[in-house]
Amino acid sequence: MHGNKVRIAEQNVIHSPLPQGQQWTRELEMVVEKRCYTLKDTFDDTTILGWMIQTEDTEYSLPQPEIAGELLKISGARLENKGQFDGKWLDEKDPLQNAYVQANGQGDQSGSLSLLHHYRECRAGAN
Structure with a gap:
């Protein structure tokens, strides 16, 4: 205030x-x-849905999460191309996968195998 x-x-x-x-x-x-x-509100195209107050009193606050440094390291990975992605490899009935197909296609993805690894890793983490 x-x-x-x-x-x-x-x-x-x-x-x-x-x-x-x-x-x-x-x-x-x-x-x-x-x-x-x-x-x-100062914007015409937004709606304030609610707010929270930050105070010195921590009685009802949640502890700050502690994340192991190892989990924050950025790294890349590639899958060996053994022909496993020569055909369609994404489920076009899944809205997220279909959006990827619409943007990038399902053809030869050999140059994007690291994207597949990342995509599958992210999807697994979302479940």
Whole structure:
């Protein structure tokens, strides 16, 4: 809170670094009427679905996740081409796989075998 404004931090709104020392992306006006709080959005094409408050009190907060450094390393991998991808190898009935086919086709994918490995790894992690 800063006067009658709420400073908010949000993702994918301003695609440039924030000024040094600024930790919020926008300041929204807050109106209090009949014990109801309303934030006035500055964009015409968005809807505020809710908000959360960050305070010093950690009573109801979740602990910060700890991720092993090894899991954050970026690495690549390739599958040996043994002809396993000579024909159609994606399920075009699956919306995600169909989107890939529409963008890249299902022809000779020998140059994209590392993409298949990545794709399958991501799909397995999503389940």
